[in-house]
Amino acid sequence: MKTYLRILSFARPYGEYIPQYLIFTTLSIIFGLVNFTMLIPLLEVLFNQVDQEVQQEIVSKPEFAFNIDYIVSLFNYHFSNIIEEFGKVGALIFICSIILTSVFLTNLFKYIAGLTLAKIRARVIKKLRTRIFDQVSRLHLGYFSNERKGDVMSRITNDVQEVESSVVSTLKVVFRDPATIIGFFAVLFFMSFKLTIFTLIVMPISGTIISEITKRLKRKATQSQESLGRIVNILDETLSGMRIVKAFNAREWIGEKFGEEVDRYAKINVSMARKQEAASPLSEFMGVSVVTGILLYGGILVLNDNSALAASEFLTYIILFSQILPPAKSISNALSSIQRGLASGERIFKTIDTLPQIEDKEDAVEIEGFHKDIQFDHVSFAYEDEHVLKEINLQIEKGKTVAIVGPSGGGKSTIADLIPRFYDPVGGKILIDGIALTDAKIDSVRKLMGIVTQESILFNDTIFNNIAFGKPEASEEEVINAAKIANAHEFILNTPQQYQTVIGERGTKLSGGQRQRLSIARAVLKNPPILILDEATSALDSESEKLVQEALTNLMKNRTSIVIAHRLSTIQHADEIVVVQKGEIIERGKHEQLVEMGGLYYKLTEMQTVS
Incomplete structure (x- = not known):
């Protein structure tokens, strides 16, 4: 019963329909009752199936009383007058008219009540479906790791x-x-x-x-x-x-x-x-x-x-x-x-x-812009009982490019996911310009960031709408300019409908390099001060990688960039390279310094050179 009432609560804003439905339903019931309660007494009178005493009562106008007997007696009184004035055939026509009218009104009110209910039903379902979709879109990323997507x-x-x-x-x-x-x-x-x-x-x-x-x-x-x-x-x-x-x-x-x-x-x-x-x-x-x-x-x-x-x-x-x-x-x-x-x-x-694990605090502040740095202050993180990051201390200054490298499973992507607050650390804190991310409004944090991942997340829509995703008010000129910076404009012009070409589910009509350049164009259009690149070129062939890397270089100009890199050749010119292993920072410095140290970074570069 609790679940049923909660479902009905979704009709609450549309309460004006409920009284209408109840009124029309009540009227249909009343006229339905008339069909049966009045029929036999009418026929009894019509075919003289009542005794003399009752017949005498019928022809006498009843005294007013607030009950059903009075209504029935009054009706019978008027009906006996009709018999007397128009004869039994006329009275029979009158009976048939009453039955037809009553049935017509019963079904009319039933129809109107059904139509009213249909409006309630449509609005309840619309609100329920919108509510669950909104809730799903608000839930933290960890929820989707534990739940089957098909079940959701x-x-x-x-x-x-x-x-x-x-x-x-x-x-x-x-x-x-x-x-x-x-x-x-x-x-x-x-x-x-x-x-x-x-x-x-x-x-x-x-x-x-x-x-x-x-x-x-x-x-x-x-x-x-x-x-x-x-x-x-x-x-x-x-x-x-x-x-x-x-x-x-x-x-x-x-x-x-x-x-x-x-x-x-x-x-x-x-x-x-x-x-x-x-x-x-x-x-x-x-x-x-x-x-x-x-x-x-x-x-x-x-x-x-x-x-x-x-x-x-x-x-x-x-x-x-x-x-x-x-x-x-x-x-x-x-x-x-x-x-x-x-x-x-x-x-x-x-x-x-x-309950979403990532939510704004009641007194969360709005971050207006990015001016100084991003700081990791003794940050630790765990997926349930599995510790992924341990006491990470890192400063990323505005305008600098910081590359994060290391073996698979070391925690590189987790660091990238913590910056836009996809997750919250279990220990320590991350600050932007001295403001802890947990004290800031989530939307204001993510507004500062553009993200390009290894997997190009595109939608079954036009090229234009995919680039303008998140900025629907963008002009055609802005979209084309973003595509040019991302080295995408030329291949777009060769598609059947150019910027209005529908690219298929997840962009399946495009090559991997083309999909990635559209992702970069989307980030260019957003024009964020902070850029997060999570192995953005690792899945591409050499020719595509060259075009994409050039696009990324254009994108990274005058921005603060955090680059998660698998191919170390792409990050040799970073202002700082951070080497992460088993959730800890074990080395940091510029490319030449790390090579001279002869540690893990040197071994990784040697492995890639040999391969």
């Missing part, structure tokens, strides 16, 4: 869709059908208190059976959505790595892995179907059983003259009670199907409730 995608797509189809879509059942049942029961109580109490004693038996089924459904629904998340994850990994799958002839292996998960998903869904499909027949059988019980119990009372109901009134009672069964069945079906949506809702809220 599944929550934003499949789980939200499940909430829409099985939770939000059942709002009409939650509001309308209980109100319908209450309305009919009110009339039934009015007709026979004793008989209605009997029905209320018998009905909870079916409710108990259905509730037990729904509990088991919820457990299976959670397993189903988790399995679907794994399927999406396998699909994402397979499609992203299709080149490797084919190169290693791993199609059969990945197919078996996918098939196992699909089989697991199918088995869970069959198990769910057994329970879900059982709910409807059971509820229908129990409902008919209750009607049969009423027919037997009430019939005996009427036949033995122990009931206040006449035969025609008992018939009316049975007809009215039968109208409770469809909404009761709808509620039963909704309760069984809603469990899947609630399981999805819990998965969604698990993500929404995840």
Whole structure:
């Protein structure tokens, strides 16, 4: 119930629709009741199926009273006048007109209520999907290392869709059908208190059976959505790595892995179907059983003259009670199907409730610009229990180029990730112009930085939009100028639509060097004072590397640059080279100094020279 109410809370800003929905639903119920409660009395009057005493009451105008009897008597009074004035055929036409009008109004108000509910549903789902996407985009990078990407995608797509189809879509059942049942029961109580109490004693038996089924459904629904998340994850990994799958002839292996998960998903869904499909027949059988019980119990009372109901009134009672069964069945079906949506809702809220580890403090300050230096003050960092950096002390002065080199896994990229505050250190602090990053607003820190990584992160959009990413207001002239600085303008002009060419998912229509130059153009356009290059040329061939290195040299002019380098030939002219091994700085200095020292840096240069 808590999850259900929380889902409904997303409709809160659109509360003006709720009263409309309730009003139109109430009107449709009222006119629906009119169809049944007035029909038999009308026919009794029309076909003279009432005794003389009642006939006398009908032709006499009733005295005002605030109850249903007065409304019925007043209607019968006017109806008897119609019979007298227009005859029975005229009265029959009048009956048919009332029935048609009542049915028309019932369905009209039901339609308007449904339309109102559709607006609520669309807005709830829009807000829910936007909320989870916003939350995912705010979460720290470590979250995505621990969570399967496919599972996160599944929550934003499949789980939200499940909430829409099985939770939000059942709002009409939650509001309308209980109100319908209450309305009919009110009339039934009015007709026979004793008989209605009997029905209320018998009905909870079916409710108990259905509730037990729904509990088991919820457990299976959670397993189903988790399995679907794994399927999406396998699909994402397979499609992203299709080149490797084919190169290693791993199609059969990945197919078996996918098939196992699909089989697991199918088995869970069959198990769910057994329970879900059982709910409807059971509820229908129990409902008919209750009607049969009423027919037997009430019939005996009427036949033995122990009931206040006449035969025609008992018939009316049975007809009215039968109208409770469809909404009761709808509620039963909704309760069984809603469990899947609630399981999805819990998965969604698990993500929404995840607290980002990297957030602005309440009194965080805005860093207006970069003027002096970046300092690492006894910085340590660990991924969970694995220590990656230990007591790092480093000063990067404005306008200087500092290269960080060392064996793989030594902590080079972690140092680069700490500067834009993708992570926070577990010990020590990092300062920009004397302000600790944890005391500054995250956006103001990242606004100072441009980042070019080994893997070019591009989007399935035009070349223009990829360069202007993060600066959508950029003019065509600015984008072209950035492309020229990045040595990208020439190859862009040779593409089919030039700057409006769509480059495919992750830029697959371009070569590695072309993708990297677009990444550099994007950083050029941002024009940041601090530049972070994380092995930006290590994955390129010699010709592409030359073009990209030239572009990087253009980009690094008059900027503070932190360069993570694998190919040491590209950083020999750095103002300072920092050698990192096993999370510690073991050497630092200029290229010539480090070579003369004959330490790890010298060994690395020798290895690359030999190779």
